[in-house]
Amino acid sequence: MRVQPPQQRALLVRCQSPLINLKPQQPLEEIPQRISYLWPLPTSHPLDAIRARLRAGVVVDPIATTWALKCSIGAKTGTQIHAFATSTGLCSSVAVSNSLMSFYSKSGCFDSALKIFSEITEPNVISWNTILCGFCSADEVLRFTLKMRRAGVPLDPVTFTTALSFSASLRDIVFVRQLHSLAVKSGFESDLFVGNSLITAYSRRACYGDARLVFDEMEERDLVSWNALISGLSQDGNCLAEAIKVFIIMVGCAGLRPDHISFSSVIAACVHDADIRFGRQIHGSVAKVGHNVHVLVSNVLMSMYYKHDEVDNATKIFQDMKERNVISWTSMMSIHPSNAVSLFNNMRVDGVQPNDVTFVALIYAVSPDHSLKEGEMIHCICIKTRFSTEVNVSNSLITMYAKLGTMEGARMIFQEMEYKEIVTWNAMVSGYAQNGHFEEALQAYSSAIQYSEPNQYTFASVISSITSAETIYLTYGQRCHCRIIKLGLNTNEYVAGTLIHMYAKRGNIDESQMTFDEAVSRSLVSWTAIISAHAKHGNFENVMTLFQEMVSSNVQPDHITLLAVLTACCCRGMVDVGQEIFDMMLTQYRLEPWPEHYACMVDMLGKAGKLMEAEEFLQKIPNGPGISALHSLLGACRIHGDFEMGKRAAECLMKMEPMESGAYILLSNMYAHTGDWENSAMVRRWMKKRGVKKEVAFSWVDTGNEDALNMHKFSSDDNTHPLSEQIYHVAESLGSEIVILETEKLLEA
DNA sequence: GTAGGGTTAG
Incomplete structure (x- = not known):
């Protein structure tokens, strides 16, 4: 049972949540499962069943004992059966010892399992394999496997499938390779199960080439082998087409009938694919075969439509589902964050138990528009359901409080966390950064690197803090850059992007360019960063050259890239090029311009003296012109002396932000310019009357x-x-x- | 009867 940390318990008392009526009389982890169906006697307690058998004169043999253990829920029953087995001498059976070990291992008492193992006089390979299941690090698993080999245990395929199923971080690929070679040495290279496990193990560590090699060399393949390969390829953004191809070969050439797992694996590839057409086709064939009723398939279809912004289709799939599990509900909460709380309630009414991911989605649904009180209520739900101490949930809570602008809340969670992972630290670093506490962000980073290895997210936050901080921390930034190179993270698009931005903002465009040149994979993010960097420095020619290169290397620009290109055109007064780019947004790239793009056009046309066209653009801005567009027009009117239009723009601006000095100053200067000193002084008087002060700008x-x-x-x-x-x-x-x-x-x- | 391979949500 997880213990509620003191400060969070205090919050629970302070903030009674009316959002959800949880009735915590039935803690989630204690809800009983059906246990009687395995047992021939109608009973809810396995030990009672054993006693009943004894009373009926039935001999309780090892088989009955292992059955009873399999039915046992909760440590108490298992321990009682253990005591019973010891007193009746049943423990001398290896099978009973093995099932006891399995029981303890599954209930989190691995030490008890190890103790039983040490007491078995002649452990068989099942005993060894059972223990192998209980280890929790790749290192331990490998060491134990080698120990088995040295002890002369005849390793079997199960040993390898067990060891390989250990899903760990991406880094222990060496572990998989060693197990692979050990399996070959032990003569299991053509075992179907071992081969399938190897495909999965390699795929999980993003080594798709190795997975493919194992698959190609297998003598015998079954549906699981194909599914493992397809699912592996679906995880890699570069292999999505390959995943679809393999699926087609499986159906067309190998003549296998895809099952619900095959379908969900291939649809998973369509989730991340830019093109949804194949996904729609698969949806059609799934419906024909009847697999669309399967909860797994529906879930992944929902995800596919959601990722392609087809919320209505995703919602329809959810509504049509006959059976919904926790993943269906959690997905729906992510799709409709504004209904997350009511969906959560409906899910519970439906009898589906939430898990940590559900709470992550629930917390994520809290937006900066919510009040702190609402955020705290969601936090209370997590405490009541005893999920607030899950690492994932705690991390999300930190992010939530940061989003709501209170780092105190974030710190409370952080301090009470027993185990902090790099994600936790990242949440703190980026939280401080988002709230403008750049110094604290840097401090948090300094602490983070003492305890965890920083990753791309850490650096993305810390570099953006360095970039945004008022003080120049360029030396600090360079130190981070060194560490980034040492860790090989300079090839990561986001890290490279923030570094390019940092150097550009600090005036070092050459360093920006070098960082870009060194980034191995040139993605949308790094292209956009370098184009923006040159745009900021007014290097129009470089911007255009890079933009051409980017387009010819088949990377589609997005809103931000095009905004940078337009900005460069604007600085250089390249109206025709700018106009062309703006038109291409809709016709070629199918991007609806943002207000920022319109504003940029207004600025560009205005500076070039095309005031009428500029005003026309201004009026086209969806939801009305913004402040920056009006400022641009006003500035242009001042330069080109269009007094009437300037006055209109200034009046709009003064209505929108009556306390900002910019419009007043420009309007006053315009009057002065035409020699109308009286009106110029009048505008200055308005400012005085309304208490508008000109802000002093600083340079450092x-x-x-x-x-x-x-x-x-x-x-x-x-x-x-x-x-x-x-x-x-x-x-x-x-x-x-x-x-x-x-x-x-x-x-x- | 005791151990093992492919599966979706953040």
Whole structure:
């Protein structure tokens, strides 16, 4: 039984949740399962059954005892049967000892299982295999297998299928290879079960080539072999077409009849495939064969439609389902986050027990629009159902509190977690970053790397913190970059993207370019990052060259890429190119422009003096023009002297953000420009009356070296710096130098 | 009778 941590218990008392009536009188993990069906006597307690047999004069043999153990739910019954078996001498049977070990291992008492194992005088291979099941690290599994071999135990296929089924992190591929070679040495290379397990083990560790090799070399294959291969290929984004091909060969050439697992595996490939057409075809054939009633198939179909933004189709599948399991309900909660709570209630009414993933979905449904109170209620549900201490759930709760803007809540969960994994640390780092606590984010990162190995998510958060922090932490960023290279994460698209962004923002475009060049896989994310980097630096030619390269390497641009390209066109005044790109968005890439794209066009046309066209664009913006688009138009009106249009834009802006100084200043300057000092002064008076203040903008510079930071901050008309006089002197001489250079350039031209 | 292979949700 999990213990509720003190602070969370306090929350439970404080916040009575009216959302869900849980009636926790029946804790989830204690709900009994049907146990009598295995037993020939009508009884709910296996030990009673044994006693009843004894009373009836039936001899209780090892078989009856192992049956009873198989029926046992809860540690108490098992222990009683164990005591019974010891007192009656049944323990001398290896079968009884084996089932006792199995029982203890499954109820989480592996030590008891080990103790029984050490007491067996002549353990058979089943005894060894049973113990093998109980280990919880790849290392232990491998060591025990080798120990079996050294002890002269005749290893059998079960030994290998058991050892290989150990699903662990992606990193222990060595473990699978060693088991593979051991299996070959033991003469099981052509065993069907061992082969199938190898395919799965390789697939789970993303070694699809090895999985394929095993499959190709197998002498005999059954449906499971094909399913394992298809399902393995479906997990890899690069092999989706291959998964579909294998499925077609299986049906067409090998003549096997696909079952519900074959269908769900091939549909899983369609979930991640950009093209849903084959998925629809499969849906049709599934319905023809009648497998669509299978809960597994329906679940994966739901997922497919949902991932392709066809929420209605996904919902329809759920509604048509005759049988729904926890995965169906959890998927539905993810599809309809705004109904997550009522779906959760309906699920319980339906008698389906939630699991940790259900709570992850429930917590994820809390959006920044919700109040803290609502978030706390969801948290209470987790505490009441005793799921709040599950690592997955705790991690999600941290993210939820961060999303709601209270890092105190996140810290509470974090501090009470016994076991923190890298995901936990990542949730804290990104939580601090999202809430603007960049220093804390960096501190959390520093602690994280002492306890866990950082991954791509850690770096994505920490690098974006470094990028967003007011202070320049470039040295810190470079140190992170070194670690990223050491861990080989510089090839990850997201990490590369944040690094490119960081260097670009800090003015080091060459380093951005180098990071991009070193990223092995050029994905949408890294292409977009480097294009945006050059766009920020006004390198129009580079932007266009990179964009062409990206398109010709068959990477489809998205909204952000095109926004960067448009921005570059805007900076350089390339109206025709910009217009062309904007038109291509809809016609070629089938992307509906965002308000930002319209705003960029307004800016571009306005700067080029095409004010009428700019205003036309402004009016086309869905849901009305935003602040930045109006600012652009206003700025353009000032440059090109369209007073009437400028006034319209300024009035709109002042209505939308009456306390922002920008529009007032621009409008006042425009009046001044036309010599209308009276109105200019009037606008300034409005500002005063409404209490609008012009915000002071600061610039900073770091003159420090690698070891120390040396920050200097400036604003306009700022004389507070001790070296102010000298600084102004240098600035002035730089200014005249620029004038000279510009003049020379003009003369040359 | 005791151990083992393919399966969907975050």
